[in-house]
Amino acid sequence: MDNSSPSTSRKRQRAGEPCPEPESDLNDDQLLSLEENFNFSDTLVALRMMRAHFPRIEKVSVQPFILRSQLYSSVKDRTQVDRELESLRREGVLRTFKLSTGQDDHAIMFLDDYLSQIERVSKRLETQKQEGLSVFEWFKEHVIHLKLDPSIGHEELRSLLSLGGKVKEEHISLLINAGLLTRQLIDPNMYWFAIPNIGSILKGLSQGRKELMSFLNRRKYKEMPMAALEKKRLRLSPLDMRFHLRDLLGSGHLKTVEGPTGLVVKVVKD
Known part of the structure; x- marks a missing residue:
């Protein structure tokens, strides 16, 4: 991942440690299951882990981003999340973006990644004179x-x-x-x-949400073990199941309960 324009506020990123690379560059030992990597006590730690697990998307050049709803799924104190996001935003560590997929949908991108995204767009246009x-x-x-x-x-x-x-x-x-x-x-x-080149991903985000909810609603008890569900593939979204699960759990459409063999994902009844 090209981070050629480092942020001047790297001090919040734990003694200058670089952000982890996306999922494709991690080894198998670092790729814990969603259930093993579900809860965090610190917003920045959660952001960095979710950034590392951002799925590789073919034919779309976009830097990793995290949905605010995904943070809500893993850092239980939403007030803490909002407070820490605001602090990181003001320090120039990250930026937040309003998305067109829903009134409360916001994407979060590390500033270094956003600057790299701008650089890519500029270079592409440069080749077009x-x-x-x-x-x-x-x-x-x-x-x-x-x-x-x-x-x-x-x-x-x-x-x-x-x-x-x-x-x-x-x-x-x-x-x-x-x-x-x-x-x-x-x-x-x-x-x-806005984030350049994100249009097709946002379409997939909306379709993936519907596909996942439809899949669970068709099951007898509208539930499924998280470990099994995480392995399922979505047909209509370039984003992986892990991405969508965190999103829908954080937005309150799904919930988790403890089952005999681990966490179970259930549809939240209206």
Whole structure:
């Protein structure tokens, strides 16, 4: 994983330790089952572990991200999660992104990974002889580091970009087309910060949620041992079962109970 732009706030990442690499680079001893790696007492530890287990997705170039709901599944004190996420966000260790898949859906990405994602997009456009690519450097240096919120207004965006050079509307259009910004539906003068290349993954996230819930609802008692369920493959999502289980457990659609042979995943009744 390319982390060529290290965060200046690495102090929160436990004495300068690098983030673990995605799942494909871990050995078998490090790949514990979900049940063995389910509960955490520290939000940053949970983030780093989930980042390491982010599935390899073919034909999609996206850096690992974690859903806030996934943290809620593993760090039981939600107030603690929100408080620690806010602290890490303000220190520039990570960024949060509002997702289009649900009102409460938020993705979390380590800042180093996000900067690498921007760099990939910029290099791809460079090969296409795209003009105005200097805006990506302005965006990284003057917007990302100074605006920590998930959204930004049009005039504030222009003002921050102008710290790098003379801003044209074409520059902002380039950022939108690159997937770094999306216009808010309620107010077109406001933008959400976004993760490039995530569109197909978000489609898979929505479809995978429905597929997993449908699978469990068809079972006699609407439940299944976690160890067995984790081995199942989803047809409609590029994300793995582990990713979806953490998401649906954290959002309250599923719950776990202790069974004779380990944790059992059950559908939460309305």
